[in-house]
Amino acid sequence: MSKANGGPLAWNGSDRVLAEKKSNGIFNDPASVDGARNESRRTRKLVLSGMIFALALVLSIVENAFPPLPLPVPGVKFGLSNIAVMYALFFLSRGQAYSIAVLKSLFVFMTRGLIAGILSLSGGILSLTVMLLVMVLFRDKASYTAISISGAIAHNTGQFIAVSFIYTGMYLWAYLPVLLVSGVIAGIVTAVLLRFIIPAFERLRL
DSSP states (O other), X not given: OXXXXXXXXOOOHHHHHHHHHHHTXXXXXXXXXXXXXXXXXXXXXXXXXXXXHHHHHHHHHHHHHSOOOSOSSTTOOOOTTHXXXXXXXXXXXXXXXXXXXXXXXHHHHHHHOHHHHHHHHHXXXXXXXXXXXXXXXXXXXXXXXXXXXXXXXXXXXXXXXXXXXXXXXXXXXXXXXXXXXXXXXXXXXXXXXXXXXXXXXXXXXX
């Protein structure tokens, strides 16, 4: 049955556009097909990055709602939001991982102040850089747990360095061993949680 004007099978705007593209040979052009696929990949990549960033914010808010850990160093946390950043580093790209870390630090700055933002940025960037170095140097030999522990220790170290510059008159070296031990524990916790969350993240990539 042919499509008649005003009939139940009448042509709409989408039909005309598709017909014009088909008549012009656009659907048969490999370059156009590749361009459409690349555009679709970029869109999916952007959407997934946004979802992972949103997850990082949610994990950060949830962790801030927990009571502080009973440690002699104030402000020590497990760093649950780093789970999302680690996933971006492992399964997406370095650029996306760094972008999420920077955006997360910006969120901390806007919600908790300048010093908290500086600590988040210094710890996050150093953590990502160390994890990336471990992945490059050891490749498949490095487990999620080893990479996570390295990143957590680097995160605490980065924050320790930033605090040392901000509060120059304070003696902070006594806190360093506690930060290193808590980094190991936080790295193990985030690695275990990441293994449980990976299947859910993988479904988001479909």
